[in-house]
Amino acid sequence: MISDAGTGDDPRDGWFPESVAAGYDAPGGANAPAVVTPAVDVLEDLADGPVLEFAVGTGRIAVPLAARGVAVSGIELSHAMAARIAGKAGGEAVEVTIGDMTTTRVTGRFSLVYLVYNTISNVATQGGQVDVFRNAAAHLRPGGLFLVEVGLPDLRRLPPGQDTVPFTVAPGIGGGGYVGFDQYDVVTQQFTSNHVTVSPDGTGRFRRIPFRYAWPAEMDLMARIAGMSLKYRWADWDRSELTAESTKHVSVWETDRST
Template structure:
């Protein structure tokens, strides 16, 4: 699969209307993040079209975002009203921005779009360099599903409608923890393909990446509302700069 850090957004020009691909947790996420750095400066890695950045800015934070996809960045600029939001085009593993931020965050498994362990380690290290002592780094991710990834390939059904369906096909490289994913929207007027390549990370592996970057885990919950972490499903991890 021919794929780079910009490919996710470039293959999804209609991202804002793809309800099946979105988490719909904007209020919970922005409330959680705003409470960590009230009135401060926040940096989002992989800001997309501003699904969380815009409501977060609406809660009084100055938000800067890094985005690899020009299509996504253009979508964000169309969505911005009075919110204090700025977007920088680039590879978020490099965190190509200036200055310090009270909070750096990466949501919706976006961190997994970095395709190698090296790029993920580099991302965490670079994010930490933009935090002052006591600054916070937040990642929303999921615990890899043993049943889903035990086979080299799998298919699944995401949506079934009267005149359309969305299915997902995966090819899995267990040695590299990489998954090639193709989500296919089947419709009467034609099919649309949404490719993705991601490298999943185990929670303990993420903790080690943070430790190497001078960060200490403060908490890990099962969601933005502080749900109990069970070792499966999604989670939100918070790290503090030492």
């Protein structure tokens, strides 16, 4: 079921319109069982009651989590993305509200709020990211948990004078291909993710998405501002230790149990 929180804007004008949503559930990559299942395992283990997913997207995580008997709600900015949840087997179990995860409130108190797959970085200002933490805390019951999965900025690969790091170069079958690269501004902590796709007939498409990176310590401060403290920090969903070689982190903050 999808309800509208009345944001006043058409979410399809954002970074995840129909043209993106149409291919978002393609097999492999982020949708591969080897990627989805470990995340769902951890979320199920942490859940001790209803859960809320910020930026629920097409239900890549929410639908399989709901299939395990967890009561899942979601907030999603893009109508095009959210519309695909109901079409999935079991998708009707996920209650989705259209809105901005920095401000949109849904009814209920949750044991867990989670935000995965780098989506915190889609909020491209520090103030906006703090608002995400505050909104998560506002939805949590005492002792509730807020989980974020996000990549660590690849700044160690930047030699002096360079601001760009390629992350994918993939030739296409029958010609064409795909190139992806991130471009960093280390002063503002802004970066853009750039995607160049060329079809076999030579037709090209360029897509550029703005992000903001934040180090784990900065997120700990955001959590503290929102009244939460760090409970767990892992390098991945396998709960491995975060090290200097880690490329992402999965962090969990806890609200005060006495409030």
